[in-house]
Amino acid sequence: MTAQLVSGAPASEHETRVSALRGRMAADGLSAVAVAGPENVYYLTGLDHLGYFAFTLLIVPAEGPLTLVTREMERPTIRAQLPGCRHVTFGDGDDPAAVAGGALAEVVPRGGAIGTEDAAMFFPPAVHARLRAGLPDRLWRDATTLISATGAVKSAAEIALIRRAAGVSDAAMLAAIGAARPGTAECEVAAAAWHAMFTHGGQQPGFAPLIRPLWMLDQEHVSWGDRLLESGTGLFIELSGCIRRYHAPLSRTVYLGEPPEGAVRAHAQALSGVDAAAAALRPGARTGEVYAAWQAAVGPGERVRHHCGYLVGIGFPPSWVGGGEVLGIRPGGQVRVAAGMTFHLMSWVGGHVVSDTVLVTAQGTERLTTTTRELIRLG
Template structure:
């Protein structure tokens, strides 16, 4: 077990303001500390940007005083370089991260209310259980909703990054469209997409681009491979640029050689759905109302024809996801979440009738409606 008490330096104003907002909410809820274990929340509060999150990491935010980071020992130089103002405790390989986390919490009094991200995919249940058993004197609660709520509305600084990510997404999508053609393998499209993404100023996205033929459209997260594009077939391409860990996804459906009448009808339905969802996406509207508008526009009244959502909140993302965790706010049937200005959604119009077709863009909710940040043309796309 190792510990560093690093010399405090002024935190960046942006992260300091976020911690201050969290602490105000903690005071309202009577919390002594909040534990963030997802990469997105740790990054949101501190700016820690690395790929070491695959190993257990936790940020402890007390109601007052110095923040503490607990990581694998190997990450010591990274934490020292990026978060010199934080206290840093580490655990070695083969040792228990719950023990190091317990040490960081040892100073809290009997009955102190401590909130921990119970739903985070990066918080192993075994570590969680050992932590709770080791500190039974604390009153444990869940911080998942609190942290998600803080990140839902983006600041102007965050929106600048998302707009830049949208420009990267546009460049990558255009490169993928230009690369597609008869007998072109999917990996060639992927190569063009990745090259354009990084040349345009992006970094590694939280989720690899999704590239697959329309006959496999329902296999939603399969990897691209050596399959060659065939005359008369369709290609689904979904991707996101990433700037400072902020994402702006979009998708387009591409037709090889020509487009069939059924696909033209599906395209028209999908485009109508996107327009309707965008028009409904306004401050104060419930997410279920946005979904209902999309559903009416695509002409899918029956349950069998429905998608589980027509969009979801997007922003900070680390591998393996660009949506910011295993659970994310979606625009779903009967959704009761109020839409607010400053939210950014991956707005998706995915239809299956008369054939599968998808069009999507990143949408920013403004005071007066929704702005589409990704701009690649939405007309039917046919490549030769």
Template sequence: MTAEPLTTPRSRTEYEVRLAALRARMAEQDLTAVALASPENVYYLTGLDHLGYFAFTLLLVPAEGAPIVVTREMERPTVRAQIPGCRHRTFADGSDPADAVAAVLAEEVPPGRSIAIEDAAMFFPPSISKRVRVRLPNRIWRDGTTLLSSARAVKSTAEIDLVKRAAAVSDAAMSVAISTAGHGVSEAELAATIHYTMYRAGGHQPGFAPLIRPLSMLDQEHVTWGDRVLEAGTGIFVELSGCVRRYHAPLSRTVYIGHAPAGAEEAHQAALAGLEAARQALRPRARTGQVYAAWQHAVTATTAGVWPSRHHCGYLVGIGFPPSWVGGGEVLGIRAGGDVLIEAGMTFHLMSWVTGHVVSDTALVTPTGARLLTTTSRELTVVG
């Protein structure tokens, strides 16, 4: 049985351009089909935006004809409503998704032809991938993990507009977080006000929940709020991102309760120097390693080199689905020795961590340099 054809949407110009670009790369590599599993890649090519990605979902792009999406049967109405230009193949709960995938590929890819598969273990479990290959022994299997990486890295005008809107949501949420923080306020209260503000400001569910924790727990990088209460003489770290149509613009600030401890001002100035140096170095034709070196030099020069190094000073951002706003399992970071070429249209979360103090913003690379899209005050922040 062939995959079910769906109706043609009224206007899909940007998605059509992306699909055509992918097919051009497929032709260059002699690929008959590409199988993509990460929600970010599926969304990039089709616009499928829902929470059903927790169950196996696969987008199959043949060299010709409409793309085919494979999902649980339960997702049929969502797929029909959101991506009518795609064909749809479903599997029932309790059945093997590999059967549905193999059946479609058998129809689309003749024996002896090549299929590229995205290596996204979280969303395309190796066990399912293996069973698909066993069912189709006469095809050539290739790695398609990076086929969309460069295309997704450089944002279109429409995508940049969404990142800018997400940045405005981020600023609104951070502003209310700072105004709410104070002695006796719980971390949960901060989280509640942040979430409320995000959605009232036009944001959608972000890939990460806001990260809120005391500076004593700063090294526990991906934990968030608890039932702790803010106390005078302590500091709180807040990292969050607004999200508009799955595009993100993270920022973070360090907030001190009552008064700033000894050394905070020095750490703050070092962090600001690093952020500005990274921003200035983030320009077309530069390499990520050069940006990291500029950040590290600025930070260490501030205090005769006593600050410890960090593994990166930022990373590429854009489309993100839970549980991440970085756009998938791989983090394209600004690291020591990095050789990734910077291009206009890229958006990065620039992060400057110095001992127990952090400041970060989302930056857009323009033809002449980088501009910070998040604008919350970068002054040393002390609240009552």
């Protein structure tokens, strides 16, 4: 491993993470795990680039050096960032499953068990199937939870990066709010947010800022267009700064002119909900209990949402939630909350949304994003 990595964490921290994963592998009887999700590869090695669009596989054996399988053209990047990692490449037109299978065969004995991320969006099913078919004398197990759970509790170094990301988020949100006026195009609001992100030291986040009028609010992952902002309407803004791939999202609802009927009440309920969730988000609590506190605060008559927040931290495009599997605060959730976790707490009531990134501490929670939560009227 390198002495200094672009992730901002020292080599010793990555080595500790790999050692902890190997401890869980030993308990599960795994000879190796094959990690495909960019967030998990980054967490274990610090590899930060945009080459994850091509198949990438990190092989963590029970002992010995890590192996990274990538497209051939990534060789200079891997050499610069991870000189201590064994690197195996495939050329364009080659079968990455065959190359990865050869690398796994070298470190996993016949009859040995290999854990894979079966839910990873970056592990194509066709590649996964060919990989398994090429090594029929190995045992294959779903290690998705084992691998994804490694980064749930953040270290001091990670928390410091998330704090910096929160500062970028606040700067971008203030810039977006400052640009939002009747007659302004949505794309101009987006441009202001992007400019603030990058001038405050951020890098490209996993998601682009989500900016849309409230009449489109239910189109949850649709962002800005060339529409002009109109007086008497509302605007939803959700975004996150990004520092060394760590995120701290927040969202605000702003009104252009006088808020419509019911907006003041919805704003108060949304705030009550996010505050109740933050109060319940304590070490030892279960995520279902946190959701129940949010639902009780916003009122039983409000539409039940699939979650009122989710674990956040490392993210690569196309999302900031850490991969396809989202650890959410959901009805009946049984995940235990622990100090050092960071969550994007969200409260949707009617057409009004407010959210912040919070850190779970030994005493409760600390709000990391600090943009005003007052009802925002513009123009």
